[in-house]
Amino acid sequence: MSNPQHDKGEHYLLTPKAEPLLERLIFNNRFIILVLFFLLTLFLGYNASKIQPDASLERLIPLEHPFIQNMLRNREDLQNLGNSVRIAVAVREGDIFTKEYMDTLKEITDEVFYLSGVDRAGLKSIWTPNVRWVEVTEEGFQGGPVIPNGYDGSKSSLEKLRQNILKSGQVGSLVADNFRSTIILAPLTEINPETGEKLQYKEFSPELEKKIREKYELKNPNVKIHIIGFAKKVGDLIAGIQSIAMFAAITIVLTFVFLLIYSRCFKSTLVPIIASIIAVIWQMGILRLLGFGLDPYSVLVPFLVFAIGISHGVQVVNAMAVESAKGFDAMTSARLAFRALYIPGMLALVSDAMGFLTLLFIKIDVIKDLAVAAGVGVAIIIVTNLVLHPIIMSYVGISRSGINHVQNHGEKADRKWKLMSYFSHPTIAPISVLIALMGFALGAYYQKDLKIGDLDKGAPELRPDSVYNLDNEYIISNYSTSSDVLVVMVETPAEQCTSYKVMDAMDRLQWRMQNTPGVQNTASLVTVSKIVTKALNEGNWKWFELSRNQTIINSSIQRAPSGLINTDCSLTPVIIYLEDHKAETLQRVVAEVQAFADENPSDDFQFKLAAGNAGIESATNEVISKAKDMMLIFVYAVVSVLCFLTFRSLRAVICIIVPLMLTSVLCEALMAKMGIGIKVATLPVIALGVGIGVDYGIYIYTRLEQMLLQGKPLQEAYFETLRTTGKAVSFTGITLAIGVCTWIFSPIKFQADMGILLFFMFLWNMVGSIWLLPALARFLLRPDKMVAKAKQAEAAAAAALN
Template sequence: MFIQSLENFLFRQRLLVIALFAILTAVLGYQASNIQLDASFNKNIPLKHEYMQTYVQYSEEFGGANTVYISVCDRDGDIFNPHFFDTLKKVHDQLFFIPGVNRTLVNSLYSPSTRFIEVVEDGFAGGPVIPADFQADEQGLAQVKQNIEKAGIVGRSVSDDYSCAMVSSQLLEVNPETGENLDSIALANKLEKEIRGQFEDDKISIHIIGFAKMIGDVAAGAKDVLVFFAIAIAITSLMVWFFCRSVMLTVLPIVCSLMAVIWQLGMLNTMGFGLDPMSILVPFLVFAIGVSHGVQMINSIGKRVHEGMTAKEASCASFVKLLIPGGIALLSDTVGFLTLLNIEIGIIRELAITASVGVAVIIFTNLFLMPVLASYIDFENKFKAQPEDSHDHIWRAMSSLTKPKVASVVIAITVVLYAFGFVKSQDMKIGDMQAGAPSLHADSRYNQDTFLITDRYAISTDILKVIVETKESGCTYHSVMDQIDRFQWRLENVEGVQSAVSLSSVAKVVNTGFNEGNLNWRTLPRNSTSLVQSTARIETSTGLLNRDCSVMPIILFLEDHKAETIERIVDEVKKAREEMQNDEVTFRLASGSAGVMAATNEAVEAAQIPMLWYVYGAVIALCLLSFRSVKATISVVLPLFVVSTLAQALMTSLEIGLTVSTLPVIALGVGIGVDYGIYILSTMVESLRNGHSLRTSYFNALKERGSAVLFTGLTLAIGVSTWVFSALKFQVDMGILLTFMFLVNMLGAILVLPALASFLWRKQNTAD
């Protein structure tokens, strides 16, 4: 009754409906034109995770993980020349004045906090590595080289081979000039323009890494997404034309699906959201899902025109026929995406909102507006689709899949594939699988800069900080410092830890200096007075202690940030903590870039299973409401589950780890695949309820929906397969995964679904 009333309103007030949609599209189109790319470091981390509570608590004292590193290198391999030091000073000063940089934490050879201490006849002497009266002449350069060696910063501020020097700083989350969240993309552009562009020449090379720079490079590569979007639209348009041989029916699904994307972007901007570079592919998925439903609509309209109906009659009939299955499929997608809101990582929540808003509006643009527009088309001499029975021989052959013997073979193959996929998927890693930025190709400028910095310096940019909490003035107690020292030694010997530093290890070096540099004295003094003497000269600006010496981090420099490396080290930290923690000393995970990655990996791992339960729970609930049949629900959901497992196996084979970027793909894959099954099964169940046999019912479903399902799967797979040529590695990976999901979900709907039905509807699996 409701659907009939809705049909009457839409088709009696067609001009009003079209005008309303046109106005909304114009308004939201204007809003969409103002949407900005929006990237924030904090969106990528689980702020409520235990590690991130520690990170936030101590980020002001010991720095956060959002750091920029700039390695200034001499192309001839020797930094001790006037031109290099002049450039290094300019890079330091330029970074200092870039908005969003924490100026108090800018560190280089020119920083006042970069100091050396040496043992002299009268005790200790020291000062800045680069003195205030420094002149870049032969004598001055020789003195600076000596100071660098005395300061023990070779491998940290200066590369091992003296070919490069580092300038680094923490970044603020709020831009102090605007009071708004830091625009990482704008900052990356400034780094590229004002530092690399200004100071790199034929003698000096500049290498920049850090989250902001990585996001900036991803955003720059994301511009190519528009090109691939245009290619996908062109391919889809061409394929739709071959399908229906009507220009008007080709234009309809393309225009309505693009309208859904415009509404999506406009509504996001209206709600105050930007578009994160890591979720920039979502609008294409919305377009793809829209085309999928649009093709079903034009297929239905075309068939009814061939039956002799007028354009308006065919459009009305198709609207009534497809509103329930199409609406249920889109609601399943929407609710499935909304379940991602349970994952407490900002970027995933934004992706959930972006995807669910986009899919929800397809209900209006493709199920409501499209048939209204189609009702105005004059199909005479324009619609030249193939005769109604042109594919009957194919559908009859495929309907044999409902025969018990054939179905048994299909089920057996499916079980084998699932078993293989399940075993393979158990090897899927949580986190990044490659060194460098996995979102970018290994030969990208960013990753090449990362590899150069890792190779030339003794420390890496992958830092894990274990925060040690103790009593006030804890660094004056031997028992406390010894506990820290033993904890550090244990972690230094874990595979994957490149080196480590703490107040304890530095205090041992200072104690050596107090004893004429004799290495036998490289130990912690047991006497409190001597211990105070060994730590008194170590300033809080080093990041090794707080003001009252009650908190001291142990800083671990990791060889890389691969998932297995971080997992191994974090596990060892937890074991050591259980064994060594006492009433005096508390060891807390974690800060530093690797600490953030560890927290994110654990949050992703914890969210993986619940997310699947939420997604499949939503799909199951809506299928039960729609079909009111457990059999029908099983027939739709089981193929989706098999494909999800195979997709995880594919990720393992391609060495794609489960990360913040790839976790939502599983949910997206279910959303993409559920449409095929619902459309096929809705016609099939209707035929079964009319008393037809299972084989006849499946034949009728294929005759009604088969062409559209096959066509949609192939078309969308071809469109996303072009992503393998993208400049972004994560887009290449997503292209491969989505191509797989489009095709295999389609095959699951037309092959596995009828085989399952053969066993579930045994009583109706007989001839008519």
Template structure:
């Protein structure tokens, strides 16, 4: 066994200089190091040029959302809905505006109807509205049909003869009742009516994607003007959710600035060197600028979900940059020139940093397997950011520090604690062979290298993992809460959703089953009978409030044409009578060619359990009743899209995690060539993933488009901490040092920075909890938890696993001369610091 003094006197990198051997061979090191540091000025010039060009490109970036990007385009449900999109305008991307009359009035008031007409015309002209399908009490497509003594009659709900007189108002009331609009377009208490606004995917004037933020702002301006008249508007729909999120997420810039400032202050508090702190923050920000500048060139933009990626890139950059800065500062404190210190730090940490960033990039790239464009673009955006970090934080930062150096006082201060630790270290125990660092945090952490403490630590971690797994089994796919879970429960949008559900009695969550037939045969008796059976079956499913289809309408019309006799409330096997009924059906229940009739299923909520029950019922019914000509296809409507998205997320979630971990394991094995070392690096990440899912259950969060990427990102971010600690630990084990000695060196060289960056970044994202957007607040809490737990795993669980797994690795690692170690600090005389 090597004695502590022998270990302390050794240089960690073969041929590397120390304070006692100042000579440095500029031709040493691998060819990438020699190439980069021999052309430092050229590297800086290229990076500056890239920053200017990509910064200009980043100014073109716009924050928006796209309805089509939020859905799994190749899922069968979405394929069916897209195929019949032209016939299902009411079930696509649409807004519903409930117009509530002033207190004490109803919709059958001349002033209200006049205001409704003006408002309907104004909303009709909003950019992106599909005007041919707008529907309100005033539009000509809102009609009534009734059976009178003279036969079937019908017309517009608000006729051309309307003049605001009591007689006209009474006629409107009768027409509303005849059309069956109560609970659909007119509220049950008669105080509100709905204006339906289907939206186009693109602005017809500009050809650009519909600007949801601008649309939301226009709607809010209209809402404010109507409020002055005593009329309140309640607006729901995907476009309003995205508009509210974009408006709220602009506050992310404030949180981002606060996180940057907090990171800068905490790094400065650690280093007391403004120049090195500024360069670490600047290089991380340069990576963000490069990422944002490349997105427009790749044809991408920012949406409310990918807006978190720039911060994640900054966070990863701060982690790697702080490690490079710390290494250079320690070498300068030992008396080395800034250029030599930069090259040695590059030599020691480049491979660990590159492996960690490749793990990040592969982890992000795995998300490309999920067939949802918003997640795929997020994955590409994050991968671009990580690729930028390889240049800015692994190459640019050391080169910049080789020019600027660090503050001499800060360099001396960085080694004071380390030198004191070695000076105060006791002799090595003859019995245990354990190194004894000075009292304090290092002494506490060193205990985890002892076998007994290590076994207890691993046991506690295993218990937590099993308990977390048991809780994570309750993790649900999709939304958990009603309304828009991305927004807070008391947000204006969710209050509008609650009002719509309460006032109209018809749920805002609609799933449509598309029944296809040959042209002209949708009203055949056999088809309508099957549809009628499907409706009855669905109404027995928990969570289904009601159904609506041509079959039910035909029942009512046949009874109406038979003097209202309930004896005729049946689908009689008379094709002529059925054809007469279908001829008067509204367009939302039958298409023009009579080849499609949707079955509207109104749900109590869009929770995963409800959707699964409905989907399973329809699929079972379709398997029993599909024929060569008649098909029951899922699914349109907002709930249908949600069901398709849930199915895609459920299938991809575990595949994604397996893919991320497979990539991390492979890269770690390439770096360490030891399955035992791979376990030490990966098991803390697994524990964090399991406990993060348990935390999601506790927070009431489901796995969906918004949360799925964060689960994968946590693995990529967390592996950085473990790789930096493990690489230094293994390098010293290779030299024959004890685990306690090796771990202590890892703590002094990289562990301090792991502790610093983990706490700093967790504190930065924890500020998001105050965001008015629930999605951002939940992500901040989840990321803060993962930052902290990954840090604890690297500093506590990793050495405990190393005690149990790595004792026999010395012969294997001795054959790996490419694994460098941190230099042994030479005794220094710290400068007096005031």
């Protein structure tokens, strides 16, 4: 016996006007499409398995920024001021003046010398010949390598070594102030000159651990190794990425459990998870085919792709369950669900993709890569969610337990939705809007404390108790030269970099910087000249000045260390050691240098910012600071335009966008209170949060509009919206929030920060769409006018057909 509702649904489906062309194309070719999906998944899965971690200094910095262009142009002349690692070889007991320690240090220096990627000509250690001592005697200058000739480890040779170190000026830089450790400074080459291949951080960092730390700490129990540097930090991040697989598994399991509780149908639980995993596989495979790898930041994008896939998949499951509960078969339910969701689903996903692609405006390769990865992922979800998912469900359908769950829990759930429908009530709506206004005001108040850049010492991407940050803290505590270095490049005509006029300007810049808060010390060719001039005058401190006599200047810098002057004397750096690399410190120091350069214009020299790790971070902070507001404007503009083109109503756009804006303001206030700065790792979260959050509002408004066009009063229309779409939105928001909440326990701090921020944004975007959107609708929407307008459109369409 046929079900009348079933027959009615079949008749409705067979009406050509009711069937979108896309629907017929998909469901009339189900088997062929499934075969194509299977073959493509095999092909892209194979390519996904070949994708490699990818990270380099150039990809993490804004290459178009003037600071970076100045640095890259002079890279060859800035020895030891670029990408390098510092290896501190420390003793647990005693000091460095023992035969055992010096033998170990020599072995480690030799080991580092042969590491792939090390610039061997620039390697520095007290065992390398380029580290020398100099003294002035009655017979003139005397000097030589720090390691004395005929060194044999005896007490006398060790005492001679002590004297040479004191004369070398390396105490505080290569030798610890307390003589309990020394540093091996190893400059790195981004491109291996022998093979032409890029430096592979994922291999270089473990090599340091295995061949240096593990080997020599085991070999000499009295030795403790500390290693810092960009390459080591990125290597530790890549190593931490391996833990992401564990969080991925946890997220999938949690999603499975919650979705099973929600649907009470094993098939409805498994299919959206499989479809979302296929989307991730396709994304990874396509990225590999496009030549992309996974850097420490974009590696989190597959999480988001999976989350977005689940978010939209739940809508399909929910719509099918409702239609199946009415008596329709699997095929009919799938087609009805597709018909109801393909327009809002495509709008939401296109909004997501366009929002993510606005990150392309930020001129940092790693953020551009993230934008491409997210855009590709969302484009794939359009196919897997709106094509693959409904086709599979049209075969497997909703189980009887799932249908019974929808039918038997309607009355109990209705009481809850009835209560929540009061958010659109004329009495409650003004209170909700008032609370939202207070939220905006509170968020704006705390938002003013939001900083650009890093707010912590060490490597903020890693946890404070990570091995890297503990190593960094040791080196900072035991050496007088900071690991945070800002380099000002002084450019002159050839053979003019040591003229008195240039040296005097450098001297005045150093004095100004040494009196700037946040600066620990400075060094340059002027420093060398002053030290040598003093030494030539019996060590009298009265002579610790820059001489006006050019002959004296020339003689004082004859033995200047490499890196302080280039071959044709057209470049010399002023090195500024900072107390930290916090955003406010960098901003203050850069402003002082730029002010000095503006106050001292000259045709004989130019002060160019900036090299060193602090220079790179300062440039990055500037780019992010300028891009932040522009990116948000573009994200909201794109989403608003797409919503307007779909709903043809400015009032609808306001209802959807305002809750998102509230979430953005509150999120930035949360960042300020938690001490999370806006930087490469966190800036994309703001765009991603908006892109994903708009989905909730689009689904809610689409369903609400449908109910209003049927002539229902606003509160009743919203009640019907909550019973179907609102139920799915609530579940999705809570499930995704719990899923990303597991990231908080990641060893990578920026992933933990992203987990906190996304947890907040997933929840608040869901709350905003359910609580604030109907309140705004009470003030902005005019249901009677909407119905009249819809009837006019139908009449015009009918007249056109006739």
